[in-house]
Amino acid sequence: MESDAMDPSVFRSVVARSPDLVMLSEFVSGRVLYLNPAGVRLVGLEDLDDACTRHTADFVTAVGALSNAELEAGLAGCGDWSGFSEVNNFRTGEAIPVTIAVYVLVRDTAGPALIVTTARDHRHSRQQEQRLEQALEAAAQRACEQQSLAALSELAVGSDLDTVLTAATAAAAAMVGMECSSVSRIAADGETLNVLAYTGPAPAPTTLGSGAASQAGYAWATGSIVVCPDRADETRFATTGMVARGLQSGISLPIGEDILWGVLTTHSTSVRCYTQRDLSFLAAVAAVVSAAIRRIELEARLRHQSLHDPLTGLPNRVLAFERIDAALGGAHAAGSRCALLLIDLDDFKTINDSLGHNAGDSALIGLAQRLTAAVRPDDTVARLGGDEFVVVCADIDNLEAAIDIATRINTAITSVDAGDAGSVSFSASIGVAISDESSTPDDLIRRADQAMYSAKALGPGQYSVSDVA
Numbered sequence: 001m002e003s004d005a006m007d008p009s010v011f012r013s014v015v016a017r018s019p020d021l022v023m024l025s026e027f028v029s030g031r032v033l034y035l036n037p038a039g040v041r042l043v044g045l046e047d048l049d050d051a052c053t054r055h056t057a058d059f060v061t062a063v064g065a066l067s068n069a070e071l072e073a074g075l076a077g078c079g080d081w082s083g084f085s086e087v088n089n090f091r092t093g094e095a096i097p098v099t100i101a102v103y104v105l106v107r108d109t110a111g112p113a114l115i116v117t118t119a120r121d122h123r124h125s126r127q128q129e130q131r132l133e134q135a136l137e138a139a140a141q142r143a144c145e146q147q148s149l150a151a152l153s154e155l156a157v158g159s160d161l162d163t164v165l166t167a168a169t170a171a172a173a174a175m176v177g178m179e180c181s182s183v184s185r186i187a188a189d190g191e192t193l194n195v196l197a198y199t200g201p202a203p204a205p206t207t208l209g210s211g212a213a214s215q216a217g218y219a220w221a222t223g224s225i226v227v228c229p230d231r232a233d234e235t236r237f238a239t240t241g242m243v244a245r246g247l248q249s250g251i252s253l254p255i256g257e258d259i260l261w262g263v264l265t266t267h268s269t270s271v272r273c274y275t276q277r278d279l280s281f282l283a284a285v286a287a288v289v290s291a292a293i294r295r296i297e298l299e300a301r302l303r304h305q306s307l308h309d310p311l312t313g314l315p316n317r318v319l320a321f322e323r324i325d326a327a328l329g330g331a332h333a334a335g336s337r338c339a340l341l342l343i344d345l346d347d348f349k350t351i352n353d354s355l356g357h358n359a360g361d362s363a364l365i366g367l368a369q370r371l372t373a374a375v376r377p378d379d380t381v382a383r384l385g386g387d388e389f390v391v392v393c394a395d396i397d398n399l400e401a402a403i404d405i406a407t408r409i410n411t412a413i414t415s416v417d418a419g420d421a422g423s424v425s426f427s428a429s430i431g432v433a434i435s436d437e438s439s440t441p442d443d444l445i446r447r448a449d450q451a452m453y454s455a456k457a458l459g460p461g462q463y464s465v466s467d468v469a
């Protein structure tokens with residue numbers, strides 16, 4: 001009896017008589033090798049020969065194809081997959097809802113693996129149709145979410161922070177089906193959260209209460225995800241802001257991994273039970289924003305390092321020349337003047353050698369602070385080299401104003417704080433050049449350099465003014 005059951009003809013008969021679609025196809029190419037009579041009828045083909053001219057991808061609709069990624073992952077992972085899909089009827093064009101099971105069949109003999117697919121028609125089962133609709137909607141929603149996250153991730157790689165935050169609030173509101181979304185961050189005074197980006201109906205909020213004064217404030221204070229299904233039941237934080245804006249429910253998530261940076265919040269005008277998928281998607285949005293912030297902050301640090309002197313923290317030669325260009329360009333545009341003060345410390349090597357390396361560095365740091373304190377708030381003090389500094393004075397009234405700054409600089413660097421044992425008195429030779437309507441950056445630098453050498457010839461602690469070229 002057992003030998004009869006193992007007869008291949010018995011299996012062929014079972015497959016041929018099955019009321020469900022049974023298909024055999026090549027694993028790699030997807031070319032159909034066999035389709036049983038029920039399958040031929042289900043998809044509206046002429047016969048088996050007709051089926052064998054096609055590939056498996058031809059049988060599913062665009063909606064059914066949304067499950068392809070899960071199907072392929074299942075076959076690659078454990079060798080099988082089952083779920084809901086949609087197949088085409090080639091003759092009528094009807095989309096037929098089906099439940100399918102797919103598994104890999106490895107041959108005993110040499111040759112490529114095969115795929116066995118079985119599908120059951122569910123057009124006449126209302127319950128199954130509803131489950132299929134939900135599954136297909138979920139697949140479509142997942143596809144939209146993945147596309148949205150992919151677009152946001154692309155922005156996070158190269159766009160500025162405002163662009164990333166605006167895209168993040170738009171994605172959060174749209175994908176979770178919320179009326180509004182915002183990104184906020186604690187203000188410098190710690191009393192409120194500033195709203196940095198907002199998607200939703202006007203007017204856009206500019207600040208939110210900190211701590212228990214708002215949902216976002218509570219998420220910031222606790223560093224945790226805050227879900228509010230219904231504001232009427234909320235006791236953890238004040239909902240007055242939600243009431244004023246007609247909002248009933250919402251989610252707030254912290255942005256930042258090791259260090260809290262801000263809060264992503266979405267709100268709805270209706271009472272809502274939020275799903276784990278809602279939370280997962282919003283968490284993914286927050287993670288993308290966190291990655292963008294890390295990238296932007298790293299770029300800012302690297303740019304700062306490339307443009308600033310590592311010892312004193314002053315702008316370096318590169319940034320100084322940028323500021324000279326900007327000051328001269330602004331002066332030409334406004335019909336005003338700018339000035340350049342080139343400072344060379346007198347006998348710096350002797351002072352540095354007498355102090356020792358570490359003490360010499362400390363003295364230079366103190367000198368940089370005194371230079372910065374001596375000039376106007378908008379002036380740029382930069383270190384060009386070991387003992388050479390420059391001051392860029394934009395929008396200066398006249399030559400007398402530039403001379404006044406040079407005098408203040410010499411007074412500041414020669415002054416010693418009696419209460420500071422590390423305070424060192426310096427003197428410097430200062431070359432002063434003031435622009436006119438024909439000045440170029442190179443011309444201004446050349447004239448300041450010439451004036452500085454003229455000051456050195458006068459003796460320590462002197463300044464000299466360049467003649468206009």
